[in-house]
Amino acid sequence: MALPAPHLDDRRFQQFVDDAKRYIQQRCPEWSDHNVSDPGVTLIEAVAHMADQIVYRLNRVPEKNRLAFLDLLGVTLFPPSAARAPVTFWLSAPQPEPVVLPTGTEVATLRTEAEEAVVFSTTEDLTVVPCALTHILRQPEGAPAEDRSQDVLGGTDTAVFGDPPRPGDQVLFGLSAAAPRCVLVLRLDSRVDGVGVDPRQPPLVWEAWTADGWRGCEVDTDSTGGLNRPGEVILHLPAGHAVSRQTRVDAGWVRCRVVEAAAGQPFYSESPTVRAASAFTIGGTTDAAHSERVRDEILGESEGVPGQRLRLAHAPVVGGLTLEVSEGEGWRRWEVVDEFAASGPADRHAVLDAATGEIRFGPGVRTADGSLRQYGAVPRKGATVRAARYRTGGGRAGNVARGSLRVLRSSIPYIARVENREGARGGVDGETVEEAKTRAPIALRAQERAVTARDYEELARRAAPEAARIACLAADRAEAGDNAVRVLVVPQAVPDVGRRLRFEQLVPGDELLERVTSFLDERRPIGTRLAVGPPFYQGVTVVATLHAFRAVRIDWVRDAALDALYAYLDPLTGGAHGEGWPFGRPLRAGEIFAALQRVPGVELVDEVQLHPADPLTGRRGDATDRIDLVPSALLFPFDHRVRVVEAR
Numbered sequence: 001m002a003l004p005a006p007h008l009d010d011r012r013f014q015q016f017v018d019d020a021k022r023y024i025q026q027r028c029p030e031w032s033d034h035n036v037s038d039p040g041v042t043l044i045e046a047v048a049h050m051a052d053q054i055v056y057r058l059n060r061v062p063e064k065n066r067l068a069f070l071d072l073l074g075v076t077l078f079p080p081s082a083a084r085a086p087v088t089f090w091l092s093a094p095q096p097e098p099v100v101l102p103t104g105t106e107v108a109t110l111r112t113e114a115e116e117a118v119v120f121s122t123t124e125d126l127t128v129v130p131c132a133l134t135h136i137l138r139q140p141e142g143a144p145a146e147d148r149s150q151d152v153l154g155g156t157d158t159a160v161f162g163d164p165p166r167p168g169d170q171v172l173f174g175l176s177a178a179a180p181r182c183v184l185v186l187r188l189d190s191r192v193d194g195v196g197v198d199p200r201q202p203p204l205v206w207e208a209w210t211a212d213g214w215r216g217c218e219v220d221t222d223s224t225g226g227l228n229r230p231g232e233v234i235l236h237l238p239a240g241h242a243v244s245r246q247t248r249v250d251a252g253w254v255r256c257r258v259v260e261a262a263a264g265q266p267f268y269s270e271s272p273t274v275r276a277a278s279a280f281t282i283g284g285t286t287d288a289a290h291s292e293r294v295r296d297e298i299l300g301e302s303e304g305v306p307g308q309r310l311r312l313a314h315a316p317v318v319g320g321l322t323l324e325v326s327e328g329e330g331w332r333r334w335e336v337v338d339e340f341a342a343s344g345p346a347d348r349h350a351v352l353d354a355a356t357g358e359i360r361f362g363p364g365v366r367t368a369d370g371s372l373r374q375y376g377a378v379p380r381k382g383a384t385v386r387a388a389r390y391r392t393g394g395g396r397a398g399n400v401a402r403g404s405l406r407v408l409r410s411s412i413p414y415i416a417r418v419e420n421r422e423g424a425r426g427g428v429d430g431e432t433v434e435e436a437k438t439r440a441p442i443a444l445r446a447q448e449r450a451v452t453a454r455d456y457e458e459l460a461r462r463a464a465p466e467a468a469r470i471a472c473l474a475a476d477r478a479e480a481g482d483n484a485v486r487v488l489v490v491p492q493a494v495p496d497v498g499r500r501l502r503f504e505q506l507v508p509g510d511e512l513l514e515r516v517t518s519f520l521d522e523r524r525p526i527g528t529r530l531a532v533g534p535p536f537y538q539g540v541t542v543v544a545t546l547h548a549f550r551a552v553r554i555d556w557v558r559d560a561a562l563d564a565l566y567a568y569l570d571p572l573t574g575g576a577h578g579e580g581w582p583f584g585r586p587l588r589a590g591e592i593f594a595a596l597q598r599v600p601g602v603e604l605v606d607e608v609q610l611h612p613a614d615p616l617t618g619r620r621g622d623a624t625d626r627i628d629l630v631p632s633a634l635l636f637p638f639d640h641r642v643r644v645v646e647a648r
Contacts, residue, residue, distance in 0.1 A: 011055060016048035066437065075440050079354035081466050082318040082391070083290040083398030083427030085420045087120065087405055088183065088236070091128060092416035094280040099128040099414050101286070104293040106409035107418050109400055118400055119409065120288040120424070121391065123319070128182055131175040133279035135249050141168030145247045149174075152277050160227060161258055161271040167203075169258045169271075174251030175279060180241040183283035184217075184254065186233040188224055189276035196269035202226025203261040203268070206233070209253040210240030217254065220421075227256070227272035236285055263617070288405070288420075290398025290427055291318050291391035299359065304381025306364035306374060314392040315357030316430055322388040323350055323359065325379045331386070340375035349376040355430050357392075359385075398427035401494050423494030423505070426466035450523045453485075460487055460532075463519035464512055468492045468572050471583050473631055475531060483528050488535040488583070488632055489516060490571065499566060503615040503636060506571060508534050535583065538629055539613035539638040540569060541620050542592055547604040550647045557601040561642045568595045569637040584631035603647060613638045 011019075021034050021044070034041055087107055091099065104121050111117040136152045139145040140162035151158045160171040173186060197203060204226055207214040215238040223231030235254065243252050261267040292314075299310040302325070312321075324331040325348075334348040340362050343349045351360045362376020379385060405420040431439075442458050450456045456472040464470070468490050475484035491512060493505035517532045524530055542565050548557045568574050568591075574581045589608045596605045612621035615638050629635070 011052075013045075013048050013052040016051050017045055020044045020048065067433070070436065070440050073440065073444070075436055075443070076353060077355040077433070077436055078431035078462075078465060079316045080318065080394030080430040081426055081428045082394040083396075083400070083424040083466075084123075084287055085120065085400070085402075085405065085424035086285050086422055087122065087288040087418060087420050088283055088285045089126065089128070089408075089412070089415050090183070090283040090417045090419075091281075091414050093414070094130065094185075094282060095128070095414055096130055098130060099412075101126040101128075101284070101412055101415075104410075105288075105412060106292070107288060107405045108407045108409050109404045110407060117407065118290065118397055118404075119292050119393070120290050120398070120405055121293050122286050122288045124286060126181060126284045126286040128281055128284040129177050129179045131177045131179050131182075131184075131252065131279060131281055133173060133186075133277055134176050135172075135174030135251055136274075136277060137172040137174070137246060137249075139170050139172065141166050145172065147247060147249075152274055155275055157273045157275045159271040159273050160256075161268065163271055165258055165268040165271050167258050167260050170255050171274075172246060172253050172255040173277070173279065174246070174249060174253055176251070178241045178243045178252035179237055179281050181239050181284050181286060182237050182241075182281045183220070183285070184235045184237055185280055185282050186235065186254075187231075187278045187280075188227065188233065188274055189230045190224055190227050190272055190274050196266045197226050197228070197261075198265055199225030199228055201262065201265055202228075203259050203265065205257050205259055206235055207255050207257060208235075208237050208241045209244045209255075210238055211242055212240060214255070215240065227274065234282070263619075285421075289319060289391065289393070290395070290424065291393035293389060293391050294387065295389045297387040297390075299385045299387060302361075302379035302381060302383040302385060304378060306362060306378050308361045308378075310359045310385055312357035312359065312387060312390070312392075314390075315355070316394060317352065317354040317357055317390050317392055318394040319391040321352050321359075321390040323352075324386050324388045326384040326386075327380075331388070333388075334379075343376040345374040345377060347376055394427060395429045396427050398424055399492060399494050400424045401496060423496070425492040425494060425505075427492075428465045448523055449525070450520055451525065456485060456487055456520060459520060459523055460489070460516050463516045464489065466492055467508070467512070467516075469580055471535075473583075475529075485524070485528055485530055486632065487516065487520065487530070487532045489513065489532060490535065490580075490634070493572060499563060501566075501570065501572075501636075503537065503539075503638075506534070506537060506636070536630065536633040537571070537615060537636040538627065538633050539615040539636045540587060540627055541611040541613045541638050542569075542640045542642075543609040543611065543623070544592065544596060544605065544641070545607040545643045545645065546596060546599075546602050547606055547645045548601050548647060549603045552601040552647075554644045554646055557599065558642050558644045560599050560601065561596055561644070562640055564595050564599050565592070565640045565642070566637045568592075569635050571634040571636060574635075574637075581635045584629050584633060586629055587627045587635060589625040606645070 024031055089101055103125050106119055106121045108117040108119045135149045137145040138148050138160055148158050161169040206217040206219055208217050218236040220234040222233050243250055246253055294314055297313055321336050323334045323336055325334055334350050336352050337349045343362055364372050364374050367373050402420055402423045408418050450459050453472040457470050460470045471488045473486050475486040489508045491508040493501050495501050513532050520530055572580050589610055592608045593605050609623040610627050611623055612627055615636055
């Protein structure tokens with residue numbers, strides 16, 4: 001931690017005035033009127049004000065010197081990072097022609113009296129491709145595919161699985177075109193023949209064909225109850241959906257496959273049938289970032305000298321900058337680089353400070369022999385410099401909950417509504433000066449090399465500032481061998497309504513893990529093996545019985561108790577210090593007693609039971625008074641149960 005700046009003189013204005021008055025009593029006792037109306041006191045206050053200003057500037061000297069030293073070391077403030085979220089655009093009706101949503105389409109949260117709207121813009125083009133159902137294939141497990149297109153499209157009841165159905169049976173729907181990232185609606189007319197299954201949880205998975213094979217589709221709605229009644233299945237197709245050939249037929253294929261039923265769930269006794277089917281697209285999903293796009297901003301004219309600096313009108317900058325300089329009748333693009341160390345006199349390079357929006361052109365440096373070396377080219381004098389496009393925004397304000405982005409700010413025809421089906425995450429505020437002071441000694445000690453556990457953690461935070469928590473542990477020697485390091489990454493997650501986290505929100509994405517891995521791999525010592533991944537999440541279910549005070553609403557106490565449990569056991573913001581549940585720290589029933597006893601309206605905590613739970617399957621273990629964790633594990637609160645007894 002950086003040393004605090006000393007106060008060279010801690011006296012202030014009033015102390016100077018009081019000292020002067022006491023000195024007057026000693027040297028000039030005949031001056032007895034010390035009221036503010038006396039002209040002499042007015043003169044004293046004027047001098048004290050000037051002395052106070054001098055002391056203030058004197059105390060700034062160590063701070064200024066420290067900042068100048070950090071600047072010489074090349075320490076700059078980290079800019080904010082922009083939150084990102086998948087945004088789904090829903091059409092008002094199926095369209096016969098493709099609907100294109102260009103890059104930069106803006107969506108926002110609702111503006112209220114207390115909060116401004118948070119604006120997101122899409123990062124790539126989205127095309128909602130129209131399509132129709134052309135083929136239907138049935139393929140029982142271990143058998144060749146059968147073309148049943150004529151039967152279904154002709155209105156004949158057709159069994160879609162084997163007789164009887166078995167895991168591995170599948171029905172394939174061929175589309176007239178591939179529809180990557182689109183929302184597909186399959187409208188089916190079915191009979192209730194697939195008896196035996198739970199329509200709320202049928203043993204089916206929906207998948208689409210991509211260049212990497214079959215990939216799972218997210219099911220938005222299934223009103224068919226597992227193909228057992230007329231209805232619609234709304235699917236979100238993956239980004240790589242492509243046309244492929246099945247049984248000599250080219251189409252964009254989507255399949256429904258039978259899988260083993262979950263524990264305690266029934267299975268098909270007969271195959272469901274389909275007598276009519278159709279398909280169309282009704283929307284699409286693309287990524288959006290918390291930023292606003294700026295285009296063709298004129299920055300000024302070049303002075304034709306090395307080291308010129310220009311500033312953007314909007315800062316901070318997220319997502320890069322396209323810089324152009326006028327040359328003759330057109331514009332010439334200049335590359336934005338991190339530093340000028342490898343830039344030659346002819347290289348059209350510039351450096352951007354993303355936090356402040358300052359653009360610097362290459363400097364000229366006087367060498368030891370007196371010659372001048374130019375790092376990066378210098379725009380000709382009088383040339384116009386412009387920012388062709390860049391995005392500004394970022395920060396924690398962009399970490400909005402799912403369902404918050406509902407306003408379409410760009411004018412796009414045929415779009416009925418917009419929504420984010422997942423919460424935005426990845427937004428981090430820009431680094432402050434105080435945080436830079438704390439980071440500088442650590443960066444100087446590490447010297448871009450990961451040796452200690454703290455080095456790995458600090459470097460991983462540089463690679464992924466949007467991560468909520470990062471920890472470095474020595475890997476288990478029995479599993480990974482000697483010289484193995486394990487880095488645990490916990491992503492940001494925005495709770496849903498009620499401050500509840502879902503398990504899938506705590507699983508870091510492949511892009512995040514790959515970025516941390518590649519960054520640390522270049523800085524680890526030779527011979528050290530590196531593993532980057534999520535921690536193990538140990539689910540815990542608390543079953544408690546409480547007694548409430550009289551005249552207190554039972555439902556209020558129950559809701560407050562559940563909120564307290566989820567907050568205390570939260571892996572991101574829980575624990576005794578509100579910094580997230582510590583890695584590997586066991587949970588004891590006594591802690592839950594204390595947390596529940598602090599809930600308003602609770603008179604007595606009668607009973608507390610802890611149950612280990614699996615967040616994926618929902619299974620709970622036997623009751624216990626202590627849950628131990630391995631060093632790489634975190635708690636995950638799951639499905640707490642609280643019973644409140646009303647006072648008599």
